[in-house]
Amino acid sequence: REERHRRSVWEQNLLEILKHNEETAVGRHTFTLGLNQLSDMTADEVNPLMNGLLEEDFPDINVTFSPPSHDHLTVPPRVNWTERGMVSPVQNQGPCGSCWAFSAVGALEGQMKRRTGALVPLSPQNLLDCSVSLGNRGCKGGYLSRAFLYIIQNKGIDSNTFYPYEHKEGVCRYSVTGRAGYCSGFRILPPHNEGALQYAVANIGPCPSA
DSSP states (O other), X not given: OHHHHHHHHHHHHHHHHHHHHHHHHTTSOSOOOOOOTTTTSOHHHXXXXXXXXXXXXXXXXXXXXXXXXXXXXOOXXXXXXXXXXXXXXXXXXXXXXXXXXXXXXXXXXXHHHHXXXXXXXXXXXXXXXXXXXXXXXXXXXXXXXXXXXXXXXXXXXXXXXXXXXXXXXXXXXOOGGGEEEOOSOOOBOOXXXXXXXXXXXXXXXXXXXX
């Protein structure tokens, strides 16, 4: 019975993937989908395993981003930072609620690329293992703001090559020897403000979300 159920879920997900990819082929989307080890699971089953972003609770820190309100500051209709070499390859986070860590390092990689000219994948594992003291919870979830606060206070974050991802949290092993990125500050976009998001993506670079 369980095997029949999994087969049914897999077939339904496959149909949705094929439909999406057909729409991508005619320009309705900018990315394709594929099958993986989660393809026989429902969204309700996947969400508890993968979605670890916690709702921000930093009302005492004034880091809200406000775009300039000048009429002459226009936003282009399309921006794809992947085409400009500012987005590293997608990784598989596995059965760990580490989306917040991947999102944080992905955004910082883009900013480091703009500054140095080199796209160096940074270590989500470094954040999983080492930012617990700031309130992040490893594979049980985390905050983007506290990820960036850790990098600021730590004066850096290791590369993914030096501190590779392990699909689980562990003991902090940060070393300045492997440092490949740093952060001097961050801003939080106001919720439900697509104009601010458009401006930030167009003028600042890839924005983290999870």
